[in-house]
Amino acid sequence: MSVEERVKVDSSDAHSFYSHGSTVTSGRLIRFHIGSSLKITHH
Template sequence: MPAGERVKVDSSDAHSYYSHGSTVIFGKLIRFCIGSTLKTIRH
């Protein structure tokens, strides 16, 4: 297995890991914003 291929696999793994993590964080932020907005509307 050439070193170049191994680096490609590592970088794609890191990319998918980071994109997944940012997606989870983004979803939590959206849910938090929606929740606080609903609370404000109720008040």
């Protein structure tokens, strides 16, 4: 494996890691937002 190939693999791994992390974070924010809005409507 050449250095160029290794760099390509590393950058694609980092991209998938960051996209997965942002998906999980946005999912938590959406769930928190839904939960807080449900509490407001129940009052």
